[in-house]
Amino acid sequence: MIRINTPIVICGAGAIGCYLGAQWAAAGAPVVLLGRSPLKRLETSGLNLSNGVSLSPQKFTVNPTIDTEPEALARAGLIVLAVKSTALPRVIALIKTHSAPNTPILCLLNGIDPVRSLKSAFPSREIAAGMVPYNVVWQDAETLRRSSVGDVIVERTPAMQDLLKHLTNVSEPVQVSKDIKPIQYGKLLLNLNNPINALSGKSLFHQLSERPYRLVYAAALQEALTIYKRAEIKHAKSGPLPAHRIVQMLRAPNWLFNTVALRLQKLDPSSQTSMAQDLASGKPTEIDTLNGEIVRLAESTGQTAPINARLISLIKTAEAGGPKTYSAQSLRKATLS
Structure with missing residues (x-):
């Protein structure tokens, strides 16, 4: 379960990670984006989100919390992976070094193999699979635009049920599936x-x-x-x-x-x-x-x-x-x- 008053750390603050993190932060979730130092500017300038593919096009600005050091993983109640699969071995090493031993992980990577790799690396942790169906593009240095349709889906696990409690007011719903493999x-x-x-x-x-x-x-x-x-x-x-x-x-x-x-x-x-x-x-x-x-x-x-x-x-x-x-x-x- 996600610990109270501990952050949801999104590891991989690229387009997808920043877009989801900002969406969830706007809904009141305690999100920290773990990324490179240039992203720190968004804490003051704000990150603009644009969704022009929904039935009700939305635009709003969020001032996300950014951390640039992997030690942020030690404070995580949930780790959300939004990196490329090519970066997964490095991220697994960082999680082993810095995070608490039972912190659950939500894997949003493409493909089937990343979840296999995570379960092999962390056999005692709760590993939930997730799927992001749409593309997100940087329109400029401070604006992310969602550019295709679909809803995020996560596997039904105890940690994901707790995550959804933080997302009751999220502008783009997150779906839950009992069987995410198909x-x-x-x-x-x-x-x-x-x-x-x-x-x-x-x-x-x-x-x-x-x-x-x-x-x-x-x-x-x-x-x-x-x-x-x-x-x-x-x-x-x-x-x-x-x-x-x-x-x-x-x-x-x-x-x-x-x-x-x-x-x-x-x-x-x-x-x-x-x-x-x-x-x-x-x-x-x-x-x-x-x-x-x-x-x-x-x-x-x-x-x-x-x-x-x-x-x-x-x-x-x-x-x-x-x-x-x-x-x-x-x-x-x-x-x-």
């Missing part, structure tokens, strides 16, 4: 587009508006669904349509997809995946956590995942200094030929 596997299907978006060099809106890019995603998604079926993996709908319908829609001509599906997603025209941002800035990507999970699942069940494997290879080549951007037709040829 939700995680459903979100993973959406994340399979991340390398395609990264290699396109375009925003999500403009990448998805070009049918050859969509055909690559449709093929990677259909491959994953086939592997899920044989592995008996249940997956929940993540987005406005079931996954098999998303495959059909992705293959639709531009006039249909661009006038129906893109409108349903309410994508910000400038929004990109975090993998696209990481690849462009020369940082390691989460490719092994995302598409790599499909390849590992295929291998464990006597199957193959050649399309997802090719996307992994292209991203790793790009990380090593190879081509980082592909036209729609060239990416289709590189993955589907």
